[in-house]
Amino acid sequence: MKPILTLILKDVSIELRRKESVAAMVMFGILVMVIFNFAIESANVDPALRPDLAPGILWVAVSLSGILGLNRTLAIDLDNDSIQGLLLAPLSRGSLYLGKVLSNLLFILVSDAIAILSVLVFYDLDADRRLLWVALVVLLGSIGFASVGTILSMVSSHTRMSEVMLPVLLIPMTIPLIISCVAATATALTRDAARPSLSLIIGFDIIFLVISYLVFEHVVEE
Amino acid sequence: MTDRILGILTPLALVAALWFAFIYAPTEATMGTVQRIFYFHVPAGITSYVAFIVVGIGSLMFLYSHDPKWDRLAYCSAEIGVLFASMNITMGMLWAKPVWLVWWTWDARLTLQLLLALIFISYLMLGAYVADPLKRGSLQAVVGLLGAADVPLNYMAIRWWRTQHPEPVIGGGEGSGLDPDMYVALGVAAVAILLLYVYLLRRRMAVEASSEKLRYLEQMVASR
Amino acid sequence: MNATSLALSAHDIGKTYGHFPALAGVTLDVARGTSVTIFGRNGAGKTTFLKIAATLARASSGDVDVAGFSVGEAPEDVRRRIGFLSHNTYVYRDLTPRENLRFFSRLYGLDLSDDELAERLGRVGLGHRQNDPVRSFSRGLLQRVGIARVTLHDPEVLLLDEPYTGLDRGAVDTLNMMLDQAVEEGRTVILTTHDLELGLRASGRAHIIDRGRIVYSGGAADLETREAYRHFIQSGTKP
Numbered sequence: 001m002k003p004i005l006t007l008i009l010k011d012v013s014i015e016l017r018r019k020e021s022v023a024a025m026v027m028f029g030i031l032v033m034v035i036f037n038f039a040i041e042s043a044n045v046d047p048a049l050r051p052d053l054a055p056g057i058l059w060v061a062v063s064l065s066g067i068l069g070l071n072r073t074l075a076i077d078l079d080n081d082s083i084q085g086l087l088l089a090p091l092s093r094g095s096l097y098l099g100k101v102l103s104n105l106l107f108i109l110v111s112d113a114i115a116i117l118s119v120l121v122f123y124d125l126d127a128d129r130r131l132l133w134v135a136l137v138v139l140l141g142s143i144g145f146a147s148v149g150t151i152l153s154m155v156s157s158h159t160r161m162s163e164v165m166l167p168v169l170l171i172p173m174t175i176p177l178i179i180s181c182v183a184a185t186a187t188a189l190t191r192d193a194a195r196p197s198l199s200l201i202i203g204f205d206i207i208f209l210v211i212s213y214l215v216f217e218h219v220v221e222e
Numbered sequence: 223m224t225d226r227i228l229g230i231l232t233p234l235a236l237v238a239a240l241w242f243a244f245i246y247a248p249t250e251a252t253m254g255t256v257q258r259i260f261y262f263h264v265p266a267g268i269t270s271y272v273a274f275i276v277v278g279i280g281s282l283m284f285l286y287s288h289d290p291k292w293d294r295l296a297y298c299s300a301e302i303g304v305l306f307a308s309m310n311i312t313m314g315m316l317w318a319k320p321v322w323l324v325w326w327t328w329d330a331r332l333t334l335q336l337l338l339a340l341i342f343i344s345y346l347m348l349g350a351y352v353a354d355p356l357k358r359g360s361l362q363a364v365v366g367l368l369g370a371a372d373v374p375l376n377y378m379a380i381r382w383w384r385t386q387h388p389e390p391v392i393g394g395g396e397g398s399g400l401d402p403d404m405y406v407a408l409g410v411a412a413v414a415i416l417l418l419y420v421y422l423l424r425r426r427m428a429v430e431a432s433s434e435k436l437r438y439l440e441q442m443v444a445s446r
Numbered sequence: 447m448n449a450t451s452l453a454l455s456a457h458d459i460g461k462t463y464g465h466f467p468a469l470a471g472v473t474l475d476v477a478r479g480t481s482v483t484i485f486g487r488n489g490a491g492k493t494t495f496l497k498i499a500a501t502l503a504r505a506s507s508g509d510v511d512v513a514g515f516s517v518g519e520a521p522e523d524v525r526r527r528i529g530f531l532s533h534n535t536y537v538y539r540d541l542t543p544r545e546n547l548r549f550f551s552r553l554y555g556l557d558l559s560d561d562e563l564a565e566r567l568g569r570v571g572l573g574h575r576q577n578d579p580v581r582s583f584s585r586g587l588l589q590r591v592g593i594a595r596v597t598l599h600d601p602e603v604l605l606l607d608e609p610y611t612g613l614d615r616g617a618v619d620t621l622n623m624m625l626d627q628a629v630e631e632g633r634t635v636i637l638t639t640h641d642l643e644l645g646l647r648a649s650g651r652a653h654i655i656d657r658g659r660i661v662y663s664g665g666a667a668d669l670e671t672r673e674a675y676r677h678f679i680q681s682g683t684k685p
Contacts, residue, residue, distance in 0.1 A: 006552040014540045017579075076538070085536030085595070087502055089553045090526040148368065155361050159351040168347055169365060172340040173372050176379035183383065200379055207371055215367060218285055218360045222494075222503035288506060290464045356463035438465040 003091050007099030008106065014076050015107065021072035025111035029065040030118055033057055037122065054123040055185035059178055061115050062108075062138070063145065067170060069107045070149040071163050073100070078157055083220070093217035097150065101209075105146040112138050125189065133188035133196055140198060141181035144205040148173055151212040154219050177204045225428075228421040235414035239407075247407035256320050261407050263313040265415035266306045267331065270338060271373075273303030273419060277345070278370025281363040290434070293359040296366050297349060298426040300342050302419060307339040330384040337376050341369045355437075453478045453513060453603045453634035454499060460507035461494055461658075468494045470658035471508070476651075478602075481625070481635040483645040483666065486655035487679055492638040495655065496607045499636070500530040513602045526554070529601035533611035535592030539581040543572050543591045546580065547598060554599040570594045570620070586617035593624050603634045610644050622647065642675050654678050 015021055036057045045053065077083040077100075086096055116134060119125065149170055156165035184196035243261035250257035280296030283289070314332045315325050326332070345365050352358040400408070454476040461469040469491045476482050486492040497503040499512050501521040510517050513527035537546045544563055551558040558566075567576045570590040575583070580591060596604065604625075610618055625648055628635055639645045646652060646666045654662040654674055662674040 003553055003555070006549065010538070010541075010549050013545070014538060017540050076540075080537060080539055081534040082536050082538050084502065084530075084532075084534065085550070086553075088500065088525055088528075088530050088536070089550070090522040090555070091553065092522060151364070151368070155348065155364060158353060158357050158361055159348065160353050161351055165348065165351060168344045172337055172344055173368060175337055176372065176375040179379040179383050197382075200375070200382070204375055207375070208368070211368060211371055215285060215364050219364055221501075222357070222497060293464075356466070356468075359464065434465055441466065 003089070004095055004099040004102065007086070007096070008103050011073060011076060011100075011103035012106070015073075021069050022107055022110050024072065025065040025069045025107065026114045028068050029061040029111055029115040032061040032064055033115075033118055033122055036060065051123045051125055051189070052186070054119050054125060055182045055189060057123075058115060058119045058138075058185060059141070059182050061118075062112055062142070063171070063174070063178060065111050065115070066108050066142070066145050066149060067167050069111060070104055070146075070153045070170075071166060073104055073107060074153045074157055087220060093220060094213045096220070097213055097216040100154075101146050101150045101212075104150050105142060108142045108146055109139070112142055130188055134185055137181055137184045137188060137196060137198070137201070140201045140205060141177060144177045144201060144208060145174060147205065147209045147212055148177075151216060151219060154216075177201065180204070225421070225424055228417065228424065232414070232417045232421045235410075235417050239411040239414035242407040242410040247404050248401055250404075253321050256317060259313050259317045261411040262415065263310055263317060264408065265412040266310040266313065267335060268412060269415050269419045270303050270307040270310055270335065272416065273299045273306060273423075274338060274342070274370065274373060276423075277303065277342075277366045281366030281370065284359060284363040285367065288359075290359065293363060294427055294430050294434070295423075297346075297362065298423055298430055300345050300366070302422050302426060304339055304342040304346065305422075306415075306419065307335050307342060310335050311339065330380050333380055333384075334376060337380075338373060341372065345369060451478055452476065452511070453480070454510065454636065456495075456499070456508070456510040458508040459495065459498060459505050459510055461491075461498065461503070462506045467658050469498075469505070472655070472658070472660055474653065474660060474663075476634060476636055478634055479629075479632050480651065481629050481649045482637070482651045482653065483649040484636065484638045484653045484655055485640060485642070485645055485675060485679055486638065487640065490655045491658040492655045493607050496530075496605050496636070496638055500528060500605050501525055502530070526599065527601055528603045528605055529596035529599070530605045530607070531592055531596045531609050532607040533609065533613075535588050535595070537580055537588070537591050537595055540579060542577045542579055543567055543594065544576040546591060547594060550595055550598055556599055558598075566594050566598065570624070585612065586614060586620065589613060589617045590620060593621065597624070597628070601633065603636065604628055606635070606637045608639055609637070610639060610641060618644070640679060642672070642679075646671070 036053075040053060077086065087093075116131075116138060120131075149166075152169045152173065153166050156162045156169060159165045180197070180200040184198060184201065187194050187196040239261070243258050247258065247261065249255060276299040277296045280292045280299060284292035284296065311332060314329075314335070318327065318329075319325055345362060348365055349358055349362050352361055452475050454474065456472055456474045459469050459472040460467065472491070472495055484492050484495070494503060498505045499510055499517065501517050501524055505518075512524045515523040515527070517524050537543075538549070541549065544560070544567065547558070547563045547566060548560075551563065564573065564576060567573055570593050572587065572590050572594065575587065580588065583591070609621060613621065625635055625637075629648060635648075637645065637649065649666040652662075652664060652666045652671045652675075653660050656678050661678060662671070664671045664674065
């Protein structure tokens with residue numbers, strides 16, 4: 001446990017010094033929402049129905065800025081081949097994977113928080129108890145995203161066009177997650193008391209965390 | 223020897239399938255002749271899933287044993303799987319247009335095929351862009367395995383999503399009945415298409431094995 | 447399985463990538479407290495072998511024990527006892543040397559105090575720069591941070607893969623000083639290089655790897671060794 005905390009702390013320290021990733025993610029998330037606003041304008045959506053677009057737009061913003069964040073945190077360990085230093089430590093490959101997932105999750109959640117706030121403002125949603133459900137969906141979805149994203153970013157780093165390869169691999173793989181999260185967020189935001197369906201999201205999280213934990217060594221060892 | 227038998231059986235089976243689909247099977251009541259695409263559209267879809275399962279098995283076995291024949295199996299099956307997924311999607315579109323007047327409706331099955339094709343393609347792109355050829359096998363195997371876990375999740379998500387938002391179903395809904403003769407035609411076509419898959423897979427693997435040998439020899443010559 | 451006089455014991459190590467045999471059966475024993483150099487041309491397999499010993503790569507066949515532990519069965523125990531250095535120093539450029547060492551000391555479960563970390567940095571002559579971000583360092587200074595990192599956890603065995611690559615005279619001397627001290631302290635040093643003089647300087651034994659196999663083993667001071675080097679490494683492409 002302690003080594004994992006050490007790994008997270010290292011990523012946080014470096015990010016605080018560089019101040020690149022989180023700022024870029026937040027900015028990108030907001031920009032995506034702004035673009036969407038103009039993209040939708042032409043569809044002449046009834047203002048009363050505009051809030052219905054919020055879940056989808058939130059998750060597009062969260063996914064895209066998440067990809068940005070994943071690339072940035074990976075760059076920390078690829079600079080000077082520092083990942084080798086981690087691979088030489090008396091730490092299992094699985095623990096290394098978990099440490100990276102948690103670091104990524106942390107940055108993604110910070111960016112998500114801002115994204116949720118932005119959506120509240122842009123789409124004039126009420127900030128009430130239903131927001132807690134939204135936060136839960138975002139948390140669970142981000143866990144899934146970070147777990148697949150971490151291993152796939154490590155895979156992409158071995159290619160010639162690594163930063164582009166990540167979305168090519170990640171987006172098709174996370175479609176079931178995104179579908180479920182958008183649906184759950186939409187349910188969470190509607191006026192009635194329906195509980196959003198979280199089982200597929202949780203299932204996705206568990207399946208991909210376990211598989212990635214087990215096969216991570218094949219990605220980082222030769 | 224097996225290849226020679228397959229090489230004769232497969233075209234025969236395909237010709238038989240054509241006969242069954244266009245002559246033996248009765249014309250469908252509502253959609254007419256266009257419905258006959260069904261006899262090739264569905265088997266192509268089934269075959270793409272079979273191909274994907276093979277990619278998953280090959281990937282898992284490669285991670286376990288590091289025997290290159292498993293990597294070769296996975297990679298070749300992915301190439302051929304994309305082919306069948308594309309055929310399924312194209313045929314789906316050709317069917318949809320005259321019947322429902324649209325090229326695409328995000329129908330559950332077509333969407334699943336599209337996602338499958340995307341996962342296949344991203345797997346193949348990874349293989350093409352890996353900088354160090356010695357790492358390619360492991361990396362593709364990991365992605366192949368993750369993809370294999372993803373497909374059932376995709377199936378559940380899209381199925382669930384589509385029950386929330388129903389749309390015209392291309393390929394007949396769950397309850398649509400088929401004439402027994404149609405089942406026969408479907409069965410023949412399915413066998414033919416699966417034979418085609420197996421034949422193509424074997425040939426592709428043979429070519430790939432030769433390519434690998436060639437690359438290795440080139441490397442040996444270059445390093446002297 | 448601890449009390450052994452061998453720092454490294456490799457038996458018939460093979461490594462194939464697809465068809466390509468990077469290692470075709472390497473058997474090698476290195477006694478504790480000795481210093482050994484492995485020579486080989488580029489692509490001969492010396493880096494692959496060292497990486498397998500360092501648990502950075504997995505052998506396709508055969509086994510190797512390092513510091514008394516099997517790399518296949520107890521990799522973490524092996525890693526705790528070895529230090530690996532190549533021309534890359536594996537340190538974080540956004541952190542200071544002190545922060546880097548603090549990070550690695552925690553990762554290795556050492557929890558060295560700030561004073562102890564400062565002392566380690568002093569040993570490699572970085573006491574005055576311990577709070578500057580590593581990004582601003584020259585190659586030579588970077589190497590010193592790397593040396594501090596690799597010796598932080600007092601490893602029994604040092605594995606060095608072409609460590610002299612790209613180093614200037616001063617940095618070479620610093621590295622040699624560290625190696626001499628390590629040998630004095632009773633550590634085992636296994637070094638790969640294709641530079642004959644640097645390789646033979648402080649070593650007791652020399653081995654040559656060619657096309658994935660050990661083709662020569664002998665004393666570093668033997669004339670035979672120099673001849674073998676000339677034969678296998680300097681001969682260039684064979685007709």
